[in-house]
Amino acid sequence: MVYTLPGGGSVRALEHVALDIPEGQMVAILGPSGCGKTTLLNIVAGFLKPTSGAVVVGGRRVTGPGAERGMVFQQGALFEWMSVAENVGFGPRMAGRARREADALVAELLRRVGLGGFADTPVYRLSGGMQQRVALARCLANDPGVILMDEPLGALDALTRERMQGLVLRLWKETGKTIVLITHSVEEALFLGERLIVMAPRPGRVIRDMALPFAEMALRTEARTVKASADFVQVREEVLSMIWSMEEEIMGGAQDVT
Amino acid sequence: MSHEPGRLAIWLGLADGPLTQAKTVRFGDASAIRSGRIWSILIVVVLVGLWAIASRHGWIPAFYWPPIGATWDRLVRLATEGFRNVPLWEHVGISVFRVLSGVFFGALIGIPLGFAMGLSSVARGLFDPVVEFMRPIPPLALIPLIILWFGIGEVAKIVLLFLAALFIMTLAARAGVSGVAITKVHAAYSLGASRMQILRHVILPNALPEIFTGLRTSMGVCWSTVVAAELVAADRGLGSMIMIAKNFLQTDTVVIGIVLIGLIGYGIELLMRWTERRLVPWKTGA
Numbered sequence: 331m332v333y334t335l336p337g338g339g340s341v342r343a344l345e346h347v348a349l350d351i352p353e354g355q356m357v358a359i360l361g362p363s364g365c366g367k368t369t370l371l372n373i374v375a376g377f378l379k380p381t382s383g384a385v386v387v388g389g390r391r392v393t394g395p396g397a398e399r400g401m402v403f404q405q406g407a408l409f410e411w412m413s414v415a416e417n418v419g420f421g422p423r424m425a426g427r428a429r430r431e432a433d434a435l436v437a438e439l440l441r442r443v444g445l446g447g448f449a450d451t452p453v454y455r456l457s458g459g460m461q462q463r464v465a466l467a468r469c470l471a472n473d474p475g476v477i478l479m480d481e482p483l484g485a486l487d488a489l490t491r492e493r494m495q496g497l498v499l500r501l502w503k504e505t506g507k508t509i510v511l512i513t514h515s516v517e518e519a520l521f522l523g524e525r526l527i528v529m530a531p532r533p534g535r536v537i538r539d540m541a542l543p544f545a546e547m548a549l550r551t552e553a554r555t556v557k558a559s560a561d562f563v564q565v566r567e568e569v570l571s572m573i574w575s576m577e578e579e580i581m582g583g584a585q586d587v588t
Numbered sequence: 589m590s591h592e593p594g595r596l597a598i599w600l601g602l603a604d605g606p607l608t609q610a611k612t613v614r615f616g617d618a619s620a621i622r623s624g625r626i627w628s629i630l631i632v633v634v635l636v637g638l639w640a641i642a643s644r645h646g647w648i649p650a651f652y653w654p655p656i657g658a659t660w661d662r663l664v665r666l667a668t669e670g671f672r673n674v675p676l677w678e679h680v681g682i683s684v685f686r687v688l689s690g691v692f693f694g695a696l697i698g699i700p701l702g703f704a705m706g707l708s709s710v711a712r713g714l715f716d717p718v719v720e721f722m723r724p725i726p727p728l729a730l731i732p733l734i735i736l737w738f739g740i741g742e743v744a745k746i747v748l749l750f751l752a753a754l755f756i757m758t759l760a761a762r763a764g765v766s767g768v769a770i771t772k773v774h775a776a777y778s779l780g781a782s783r784m785q786i787l788r789h790v791i792l793p794n795a796l797p798e799i800f801t802g803l804r805t806s807m808g809v810c811w812s813t814v815v816a817a818e819l820v821a822a823d824r825g826l827g828s829m830i831m832i833a834k835n836f837l838q839t840d841t842v843v844i845g846i847v848l849i850g851l852i853g854y855g856i857e858l859l860m861r862w863t864e865r866r867l868v869p870w871k872t873g874a
């Protein structure tokens with residue numbers, strides 16, 4: 331993917347990215363900011379047309395956005411003029427599904443994300459964490475095969491974030507969806523991903539692709555125990571130092587000056 | 589901290605409210621200064637009092653400024669007998685009706701036009717020069733042309749106000765469309781919505797706050813314009829009332845008309861703000 335800049339220059343945002351994601355996998359994509367994570371996800375979602383190459387989902391080539399690929403954005407994607415229930419029921423309503431059937435689905439999803447009592451609350455009155463629960467439920471209401479998340483927990487405070495990680499993990503296990511999750515938190519990537527993809531910038535590319543055991547572990551054990559385990563700490567340090575060295579390479583010039 | 593100031597005292601600005609109490613920096617923090625309403629009340633009382641005293645002593649000739657008692661009598665007579673056989677409420681009503689018609693038709697055409705300009709390159713290209721050219725022209729400058737085309741009847745006035753509202757509404761609707769956060773549109777597409785559904789359920793509600801601002805501005809501009817237009821050519825309406833009263837040297841009627849024009853303009857503004865709070869609560873934080 332190459333962006334052409336208004337001034338005439340261009341940015342090679344992604345180069346030679348080839349990924350094969352099996353159905354039902356939870357993939358975490360990690361990388362320093364500016365390495366093309368959002369660009370990659372937008373191409374998969376169908377919001378951007380790649381300069382070269384193609385995305386194929388379930389045997390069909392992606393040419394634009396579609397209901398079979400759900401999106402969860404970092405923030406600001408809820409419809410403020412609708413209540414919680416109307417937001418969650420948006421997909422089914424647009425598809426013309428029967429009212430009663432959709433209402434039952436919405437109630438069930440709200441219960442699952444822990445918003446049972448908030449159906450009629452306007453979304454702008456909810457806290458950030460609750461808004462992201464609505465976003466998750468709204469995405470699930472459409473029953474997409476693939477869920478794409480661009481730093482879905484990035485705008486939340488640390489405590490809410492940890493609780494939401496548990497929710498994402500549980501929803502993934504319960505629904506068996508294929509999930510591609512972008513994050514810049516190493517801990518979150520390790521905790522949630524069955525598979526970790528580390529990207530490097532300039533040009534954006536995949537530099538590491540590894541399997542992770544922690545998501546499976548967390549389904550059986552306490553989250554805190556997983557994150558404190560020797561294995562987790564070791565992998566975390568390894569990945570962190572990889573990212574740090576990348577950041578240093580990027581910032582190198584700037585740091586010499588200050 | 590020991591005794592709570594009363595709510596009346598806070599409202600009047602005589603005491604610090606819970607929001608301002610703890611702040612030590614006042615100068616430069618507009619939210620930390622008291623309401624000052626006591627001064628507002630005082631100035632009104634003083635002005636009316638001065639008017640009453642000046643009237644009693646005959647300090648100002650009635651030709652320049654009417655005595656308070658005579659003005660009140662005139663108001664009662666205008667309300668009961670009317671001005672030149674037209675009841676006062678009809679003068680007020682016809683002016684308000686003209687404004688509402690102008691804004692209504694302006695919104696009816698302007699909103700779809702603005703949407704088209706925000707959504708289609710053909711519409712943008714076609715109408716952009718027209719709208720940008722018309723925008724800086726004060727509506728009053730159109731009066732001569734409108735009189736040539738439509739005469740001085742009711743239609744002419746509504747056409748003038750329609751034009752005054754049209755460009756404001758078009759630009760407001762276009763700004764509303766351009767202002768939609770792209771993540772919301774993307775989210776809607778990913779949820780399977782069609783273009784028409786996105787227009788109806790995402791773009792339109794998202795543009796409502798801008799449209800409201802446009803309506804408020806149009807109301808204000810049309811209200812000033814209608815009065816001015818009635819000054820030029822009309823036999824009914826508040827503007828014409830004060831213009832004709834001037835010819836008869838009825839300063840009291842002129843003053844009453846001006847005060848009414850101010851009050852109604854203010855009333856329209858309050859009504860629009862109230863409606864806005866009800867209809868777009870996510871922007872006004874109600």
Ligand SMILES: Nc1ncnc2c1ncn2[C@@H]1O[C@H](COP(=O)(O)OP(=O)(O)O)[C@@H](O)[C@H]1O
Nearest residue numbers: 333334341343362363364365366367368369370
């Ligand atoms: N619309 C755009 N036009 C030009 N350059 C862009 C555009 N969007 C992103 N980029 C550039 O592409 C690179 C990757 O951006 P992005 O995908 O947003 O990275 P990330 O999400 O990993 O932070 C960055 O260098 C960014 O400046």
Ligand SMILES: [Mg+2]
Nearest residue numbers: 367368369480
């Ligand atoms: Mg990003």
